[in-house]
Amino acid sequence: MYTQLDIETHFEGKLKIAYLNQPETMNALTKPSLSDLKDFIRECSNDPAVRCVAISGRGRAFCSGQNLDDAFVTGNEHHDHDIIRKIVTDYYNPLVLELTRCKKPVVALVNGPAVGAGAMLALICDFVLANNKAYFSQAFSNIGLIPDTGGTYFLPRLLGRQMANYLAFTGKKLSAEESKAYGLVAEVFTEEEFNSKSMEILERMSNMPTAAFKLTKKAFANSYNNTLKEQLELEADLQQEAAETEDFIEGVNAFLQKRKPEYKGK
Secondary structure, eight states, rough: OOEEEEHHHEEETTTEEEEEEGGTTOOOOHHHHHHHHEEEEEEHHHHOOOEEEEEEEEETTTTTOOOOOHHSSSSSGOOTTTHHHIIIIIIHHHHHHHHTTTSEEEEEOOOSSSEEEHHHHHTTTSEEEETEEEEEEEEEGTTTTTTTHHHHHHHHHOHHHHHHHHHHOOOOOOEHHHHHHHTOOSSEEEEETTHHHHHHHHHHTTOOHHHHHHHHHHHHHHHOOOEEEEEHHHHHHHHHHHHHHHHHHHHHHHHTTTTTOOOOOO
């Protein structure tokens, strides 16, 4: 179904991992790969069997950003002065929206360099797990562009205005450890431990109360624009919604019965 992705399924279908699968270009993004990723995220979001989603890259890189040959050489598009706008609006923006509104946790497994749009692809996921050999670079300025893939929205919120400007203007490479220190990465593992440690976290996420995660993501997303009063009211509404889930009932019963809960994600 997906020509640009290598899909793995784990834990009886609870976890799905999409690997960008163009190692010869360091998994540079193309219109087909962006479309495949968007469709993959949408499918996982709507599949009740899927409890957790991850994105990674085959080979030595996570993603090297936009494939410039794909942007400018395909067909006659190199004659179109609006080609960049069209790629951003038709391919990048729909992917960003699918990722940020996905009903399931989306984890970036950054196994190597994440550059430009590739860095932002990782950073717009719910959290990032990184190999200690990985690095992140907002390399847009190196070719005279601005951060896209949600970069101008998320970077100031993640880093503050000064560091967002600094990284956007300089394209500085941040190591995985530096990125963790700045709050861009949740965990950094050695190259030898990366796969096993990441899978431990993904397995845990796949067996947690997924419905509550969906509501938590909704609350966090709304916090950017809400007043404190509005956010508190939203918390009350969403907490009631969470309390009506099967997972909440199971969690309470397991606590009272002093046993491990068996969540269904409902």
